[in-house]
Amino acid sequence: MTSLIQSNISPQNLRQSIRNGQFCQPTSGFAPGHIQTNVAILPKQYAFDFLLFCQRNPKPCPLIEVLEPGEFEAKITAPGSDLRTDVPLYRVYTNGILTDETQNIKPLWQDDYVTFLLGCSFSFETALINNGIQLAHIDNCINVSMYITNIPTTPSGAFSGPLVVSMRSIPSELVVRSVQVTSRFPDVHGSPIHIGDPAKIGIKDLSYPDFGDPPLIKPGETPVFWACGVTPQSVAMNSKPSIMITHSPGHMFVTDKKDEDYSIL
Amino acid sequence: MTSLIQSNISPQNLRQSIRNGQFCQPTSGFAPGHIQTNVAILPKQYAFDFLLFCQRNPKPCPLIEVLEPGEFEAKITAPGSDLRTDVPLYRVYTNGILTDETQNIKPLWQDDYVTFLLGCSFSFETALINNGIQLAHIDNCINVSMYITNIPTTPSGAFSGPLVVSMRSIPSELVVRSVQVTSRFPDVHGSPIHIGDPAKIGIKDLSYPDFGDPPLIKPGETPVFWACGVTPQSVAMNSKPSIMITHSPGHMFVTDKKDEDYSIL
Numbered sequence: 001m002t003s004l005i006q007s008n009i010s011p012q013n014l015r016q017s018i019r020n021g022q023f024c025q026p027t028s029g030f031a032p033g034h035i036q037t038n039v040a041i042l043p044k045q046y047a048f049d050f051l052l053f054c055q056r057n058p059k060p061c062p063l064i065e066v067l068e069p070g071e072f073e074a075k076i077t078a079p080g081s082d083l084r085t086d087v088p089l090y091r092v093y094t095n096g097i098l099t100d101e102t103q104n105i106k107p108l109w110q111d112d113y114v115t116f117l118l119g120c121s122f123s124f125e126t127a128l129i130n131n132g133i134q135l136a137h138i139d140n141c142i143n144v145s146m147y148i149t150n151i152p153t154t155p156s157g158a159f160s161g162p163l164v165v166s167m168r169s170i171p172s173e174l175v176v177r178s179v180q181v182t183s184r185f186p187d188v189h190g191s192p193i194h195i196g197d198p199a200k201i202g203i204k205d206l207s208y209p210d211f212g213d214p215p216l217i218k219p220g221e222t223p224v225f226w227a228c229g230v231t232p233q234s235v236a237m238n239s240k241p242s243i244m245i246t247h248s249p250g251h252m253f254v255t256d257k258k259d260e261d262y263s264i265l
Numbered sequence: 266m267t268s269l270i271q272s273n274i275s276p277q278n279l280r281q282s283i284r285n286g287q288f289c290q291p292t293s294g295f296a297p298g299h300i301q302t303n304v305a306i307l308p309k310q311y312a313f314d315f316l317l318f319c320q321r322n323p324k325p326c327p328l329i330e331v332l333e334p335g336e337f338e339a340k341i342t343a344p345g346s347d348l349r350t351d352v353p354l355y356r357v358y359t360n361g362i363l364t365d366e367t368q369n370i371k372p373l374w375q376d377d378y379v380t381f382l383l384g385c386s387f388s389f390e391t392a393l394i395n396n397g398i399q400l401a402h403i404d405n406c407i408n409v410s411m412y413i414t415n416i417p418t419t420p421s422g423a424f425s426g427p428l429v430v431s432m433r434s435i436p437s438e439l440v441v442r443s444v445q446v447t448s449r450f451p452d453v454h455g456s457p458i459h460i461g462d463p464a465k466i467g468i469k470d471l472s473y474p475d476f477g478d479p480p481l482i483k484p485g486e487t488p489v490f491w492a493c494g495v496t497p498q499s500v501a502m503n504s505k506p507s508i509m510i511t512h513s514p515g516h517m518f519v520t521d522k523k524d525e526d527y528s529i530l
Binding site: 044047056 | 309312313316317320321328331333341419421422448451455456529
């Protein structure tokens, strides 16, 4: 029934379709202009350290909303939502190992689970495109290229590890504009963390990303690197929590908030 | 010996003088250009809720650094510091009531205390002054006027209460500039929350502030309101934690970081 869902569906109706099991696919392009988020759910015992990790590393871990222990409605950004059913596809990690993929985590829910919603790059990519900056991975329907860098994050409790970045190759004459445009959105990764030589941040060969697809780089384009939302998941996984539930890649939680609600200028 | 301390002292030397008991006065104007912070110290049992309160209310509660439970060195913003001795004057609140004022909290320290450093308005006031915007309370050496508004903060756990704002009256032709200048500093309260009619945010009479001194407003000036760092303290106090230690008003913690380290553009 997926094909019946129009891309310009409202966030509320999209979440309803997901909850009913009518929509189980990547959310990119649906409810355009609305903030979509990464999801990380952890037991309360890990919540303070993980919240502090996000506070210390706001570029890779931009917090959009954190729910109180046991709560599953995102009251601030998506009133009426249910985080146990409103993500198209979840992943369940047990002691850091992927053990399940499911459309409904109600059977797993515990009263002490704390849900973290973190900004994703869809928002600033819309801003780049609106400013005439074409993005090869979107034009070619492939995944953005992501790399593990040699830049350490600031640890918190058991959580530590290197920064993961996403790379977009930008025509050299538009690189300054790409900095300006994304600086307006500090809550969805914000300005780039590096422009130019990949070796400077510990990336040996752009052709072999650690996550996503190899990039398509045209002559005259400069690689520009942004902090990536894969960072908190990879850091959390390294610490091997007893259980951690996340969205499945590309299958995001869609909020009622608009991108412009999160621009600072 | 206070008079021997030069205002252009380095943050490190200023903290050393404070630790030695040679400096016990308000820190405004000392180590200029460096980030000074509000201080709130709470037992671990309150820390997740308070951290989440700050995350949900970033304008009144801009987090500069949060220390892990039991730690008293601000490793990120002031390496070598000791939060038990490096604030010129502390206040101790027991069950929400002021019970002590002291220069050294070593005798009170517990292994589960979590220290929060929150941005203060000194940083954006420097930016306003650098942009030719005179501030009457600074020119006249009085306290800024602060008011309790009818704007609710977003609660977290036991923490809730109204937003407290500070008011600066700005010549009408400089109001736009004051928005631009302070928008660059989202980590130290950022852009104003209101311009103009005080009644719109529940302030009956500007002449009677809830904290600080009455304002001096010249003809042709517009009142401009910013979220105020008194908010988290007043909210925390309302929840009557068993113990809470703060800086004494004006006696801030001085970090090594510069104001410009926290500008976003």
